[in-house]
Amino acid sequence: MRVATLVLTLLLGMSAAHATIDIYPLESDADRQRFQVLTKELRCPKCQNQNIADSNAPIAQDMRDEVHRLLVDGNTDEQIVDAMIARFGEFVTYRPVFDRRTALLWLTPVLVLLIGMGVVIGLVVRSRAQASLPPRTLSLEERQRAEDLLK
Amino acid sequence: MRRVLLFTPLALVLILGVMLYNGIGKDPNRLESALIGKPVPYFELASLEDPGQILRNEVFEGKVVLLNVWGTWCPACRVEHPDLVWLAEEKGIPIIGLNYKDNRDEAIRWLQTLGDPYETNLFDPDGRLGFDLGVYGAPETFIVDRRGIIRYKHVGVVDERVWREELKPRIQAYEQEVY
Structure with missing residues (x-):
């Protein structure tokens, strides 16, 4: 029973992962990987405590679009995260920089x-x-x- | 020394108490804007009423204004609308509208039926400027100073209390500033 649940969960997880890839076409596996990591590490400002990969809020949708666009344009992960912080503040990253406040x-x-x-x-x-x-x-x-x- | 240690739980409770007490009443959904102190992001948008007229950052130059992000799809915008009309008509506050992810015809109809408090309305159907402004939930209202610098952001409905406590003192202060 437990094995069946595990397999089912994995299968469901895979289909979700594929869904993201289908909506956001990317050239290489490495880029797909980066896109997944980035959307998991960016936090949705509207539906707090969800990352933008999981959230269905329109703003999360916009942020995914922008991450995709920046990625395709050849920006580094750091540049992409910085672009989001410039708009929505330090709040949007689940991995805040180390400074006096943090x-x-x-x-x-x-x-x-x-x-x-x-x-x-x-x-x-x-x-x-x-x-x-x-x-x-x-x-x-x-x-x-x-x-x-x-x- | 032993005896002092006995007070550790009390000290911890006091520290925690002060921290938690300070958190009461704070709305975690209100995030400080990352754009405070920065100019309004570059934009080129059509006017809502006149699709042929292209508006740029110059609309923010010369006076302290409110930049109000709204849309006909946004119920809270309907709630604050009468107060915006009151601000524009009674207080003479210049308000620039950013019509965010909306339908032009519906937006124009809304202004015709509910009144138009806006000096100018930027039409942003794709939400491009909204995104650059870090808008995550309409209505949002920014104060932009005479140089086109964003000074303050209020997330949520603007009403008489928000005006009196948050917006009015700031607008008055920014108007006094000499550059």
Whole structure:
């Protein structure tokens, strides 16, 4: 059953991929590949949280057309993404550039990882330090007190 | 030291609280325009009313204007239309229309029945200038200063409140500017 679902999903995925290729004729497989990657990495400004490959919004349609046109005209991936950012802002790329505004966005995972590692290392060091101490025995007075308490 | 650590959850809650509180009321669908501070993109479009008349970027020179993106297919444009007429007639605000991805006859009929607040209307059936302006949902209204530079963009309906709070103070400030 699971295999059948997987096969079906793959087949459906393939037909969708072919559909995009048919509407946007491109010369080479490499260009087709680039077109797919670009439309997946560009975000639709109207229907947020969808990329322009998935969205049916008219603006996503326009953006796909423009990506196709720029690609056919021989622009690099970077030029195409820049052309979109110039119109719709940094928002449209799922991979924002690294600058002062986006520093927190990029660095938070690293920071969290470092804090987590710090905590783990701290815990390990502390438990080792405790384990290496000689087992503490009770002094005479303490033993006396314990016996009194237990009476 | 131990005791200070006990306050970490409280500190985290406070930080998160402030961050989330600031987000309340912010509309994530309103994106800042990438064109603020840039000139209106180059265009060559026919006038809506007169297909023979070609309009270029010069229409934006000499005064602070509103550039309103609209279409007869856009329900929210119908909502804001009376307010645009009010702005043009009562306040004397020059408004340039960008008729976006529309049908010429229907657009002209719309202006005849609902009133025409526009000084000029650019006819952009393919949405070329709209695309270059980063329009992602009509209605959108830009403020363009005397040099033809885009200074502000409002996404959504323009009403009396938007005029009073967002557009009017800015237009007045831009009119005072000396270049």
